[in-house]
Every structure is written in structure tokens, then in C-alpha cells.
Amino acid sequence: MGDENKELEETVGQILEKYRHDKGMLVSVLQDIQAKYRYLPKEALKQVCQGLLVPLSQVYSVATFFKAFSLLPRGRHLINVCLGTACHVRGTDKVLEKIERELGINAGSTTKDLKFTLETVNCVGACALGPIVKVDEEYHGEMSTDKVVSVLKSYT
Ligand code: FES
Structure with a gap:
């Protein structure tokens, strides 16, 4: 695993911690990740689904529903x-x-x-x-x- 992935994993871990792994806070978790990376990396979404114990399909349906979220990298x-x-x-x-x-x-x-x-x-x-x-x-x-x-x- 590269440094970037490790950094991502740590950051997402902190965000999950901040919201106490509460699945009701899914949108807030995704907002924080989006704010940090300007998009929602695939690895981050997998970690969110494990961290909140929600199915990946649910994470994706929220991630694609709101226009503020992007699944592709965004420019500065x-x-x-x-x-x-x-x-x-x-x-x-x-x-x-x-x-x-x-x-x-x-x-x-x-x-x-x-x-x-x-x-x-x-x-x-x-x-x-x-x-x-x-x-x-x-x-x-x-x-x-x-x-x-x-x-x-x-x-x-
Ligand atoms: S049409 Fe209103 S700002 Fe462009």
C-alpha cells in the first residue's frame, strides 16, 4: 500500500471516528471526505461502508444522488x-x-x-x-x- 493510500485510510478513519461510526451520519461523512479530496475516492467509499456497517450500494446511492459529490477526481x-x-x-x-x-x-x-x-x-x-x-x-x-x-x- 502506498503512502497516499495510507494517508487516505487514516484520514477517512479520523472522519469516521469524528462521527462515532454512526450510520445516520453517512452524508456528513461523505461531505467531509469530499471537502478534503474534492471527490470521493473508491477506497474511501469501501472504508466508509465497513466503518458504518452499511452496504456499499447504499453508500453509492447517496454518493450519486447529491450533485455536490463527485466520484471522479476534481480539479483544484x-x-x-x-x-x-x-x-x-x-x-x-x-x-x-x-x-x-x-x-x-x-x-x-x-x-x-x-x-x-x-x-x-x-x-x-x-x-x-x-x-x-x-x-x-x-x-x-x-x-x-x-x-x-x-x-x-x-x-x-
Ligand atoms: S444568464 Fe444569468 S448570469 Fe448568465
Whole structure:
């Protein structure tokens, strides 16, 4: 077993301990794991099922039910391109295409270096500033294809 697995096992063990191995706290356990790793590693889910004495199928059904959980590794930064109507009429689809080209991935995926996860949303409530690209908690308004490279470069 590698160091990474050992570290994962210890961390999940501490999280299970924190919730006293209470199966009623399954969602909280998964939230803590998601917060720590930005996704739910398969090994962690197995450990949760043993630690809480719940079937793996139940762990998976909770893990797939909530949109906040991811079963695949996520990037350090989450890019949300708004495809809502107000942003769409101002050309957000071109901005999305440019980001996809720059990162070499399609919306819904994560770059190999785990730097960015790219997703789309329908309206983030800042329509007047559209097209909007939200990176983590930061809003980039009036986005254009010309701004894409500098915005991406501003994240490490
Ligand atoms: S449609 Fe993009 S912020 Fe509302």
C-alpha cells in the first residue's frame, strides 16, 4: 500500500471516528471526505461502508444522488461557464468553446493535471454582467474569447 493510500485510510478513519461510526451520519461523512479530496475516492467509499456497517450500494446511492459529490477526481479550480439565456445571447458559447480548446477538455471533465474542472450552469444571477464565467467563487463578467487565456493564467 502506498503512502497516499495510507494517508487516505487514516484520514477517512479520523472522519469516521469524528462521527462515532454512526450510520445516520453517512452524508456528513461523505461531505467531509469530499471537502478534503474534492471527490470521493473508491477506497474511501469501501472504508466508509465497513466503518458504518452499511452496504456499499447504499453508500453509492447517496454518493450519486447529491450533485455536490463527485466520484471522479476534481480539479483544484472549478470553472462554471454560464449558458443561461442572457449570457447565451452575448456569445457565451464561443467563450466556452475557447476554454475547452485551451484546456483540451470538454465541459463536464477535468484536466489531466487536476488543475481545472470545467462545467456549465444555467444562470448564476449576474445576468447584467454576462457572459459570466465563474471560477471557484470569483465572477468574471463581460467575458470574451480574448480574455480567456489571461483569466485561466491567473489561477495556479
Ligand atoms: S444568464 Fe448568465 S448570469 Fe444569468
